Amino acid sequence: MLSDAQTGYARYLQCLRDNDSPEAILAAFGEFQLLSALREGPYGVSGLNEQLERVLARQRRITLLKHSRWYEGRPVMISRNDSALGLFNGDIGVALDRGQGLRVWFMMPDGTVKSFQPSRLPEHDTAWAMTVHKSQGSEFDHAALILPAQPTPLLTRELVYTAITRARQRLSLYADETLLAQAIVARTERRSGLAEFFAG
Numbered sequence: 001m002l003s004d005a006q007t008g009y010a011r012y013l014q015c016l017r018d019n020d021s022p023e024a025i026l027a028a029f030g031e032f033q034l035l036s037a038l039r040e041g042p043y044g045v046s047g048l049n050e051q052l053e054r055v056l057a058r059q060r061r062i063t064l065l066k067h068s069r070w071y072e073g074r075p076v077m078i079s080r081n082d083s084a085l086g087l088f089n090g091d092i093g094v095a096l097d098r099g100q101g102l103r104v105w106f107m108m109p110d111g112t113v114k115s116f117q118p119s120r121l122p123e124h125d126t127a128w129a130m131t132v133h134k135s136q137g138s139e140f141d142h143a144a145l146i147l148p149a150q151p152t153p154l155l156t157r158e159l160v161y162t163a164i165t166r167a168r169q170r171l172s173l174y175a176d177e178t179l180l181a182q183a184i185v186a187r188t189e190r191r192s193g194l195a196e197f198f199a200g
Contacts, residue, residue, distance in 0.1 A: 002055055004172060005048075005052055006055065006059075008172075009029075012029045013073070014028075016072065017061075022096055022113045025094055026092070026094055026113065031141045031142065032141065032144070033140040033143050033166065034052070034128060035129070035143055035145045036048055036145075037132060037147055037154045037155055037159055038152065038154065039131060043146055043148040045129045048128065048129035048146065049125075049128050049129050053126070062074075069126070070095055070102055070118050071102075073096070075093070075094050076092070076093050076095070076124040077090065077125055077134060078091040078092075078121070078122055079124055079134075080122040085116065085120065085121075092127055093116075093124075098115075100115075102118060103116060104118055104121060132162050132166070133162075135163075135166050136166075141167075141169050142170040142171075143167035143170075145174065146174045147179060147180060149176060150179075155182065156183060157183060157184050157185065160183050
């Protein structure tokens with residue numbers, strides 16, 4: 001699965017190595033996305049991001065720093081709106097050094113590319129992998145969905161459907177067949193507490 005993710009990000013990593021323009025690098029990153037149902041654990045976003053960073057560092061495709069989360073090519077996703085900066089929940093940026101130290105470059109709504117110092121960014125997460133929930137509103141040429149090895153209430157037909165609709169051309173699916181079958185028939189239960197309130 002991680003080897004397939006490296007293949008998915010191969011053009012992005014090549015653009016980094018070739019020192020392409022921020023616009024080209026951002027476009028290349030948007031071609032592929034690793035998706036997970038969970039935030040935590042080995043099959044969650046945090047575990048997948050850490051595993052992929054270690055593999056890419058061993059292959060010398062990225063250079064991790066001991067005392068910083070930042071490195072050339074680190075993709076990030078904004079998780080809190082900052083209207084003053086023009087950055088919003090779900091925006092994806094890439095850390096690049098273009099002679100001014102490491103800055104994070106984003107495609108803005110008007111089609112221009114703008115960079116920010118990492119310290120100025122609102123809350124954000126590394127984005128080699130992201131949750132299906134966070135991916136809503138985005139589309140990728142190729143999306144790869146990784147489902148956990150154990151049952152979880154998060155595995156529903158709505159989650160699988162959302163992941164499928166993130167892929168423009170191709171979806172890769174890594175899942176236990178039994179768990180996938182269970183997810184396809186499980187519907188999201190919306191519990192507001194109102195029924196219990198009126199029943200009491």
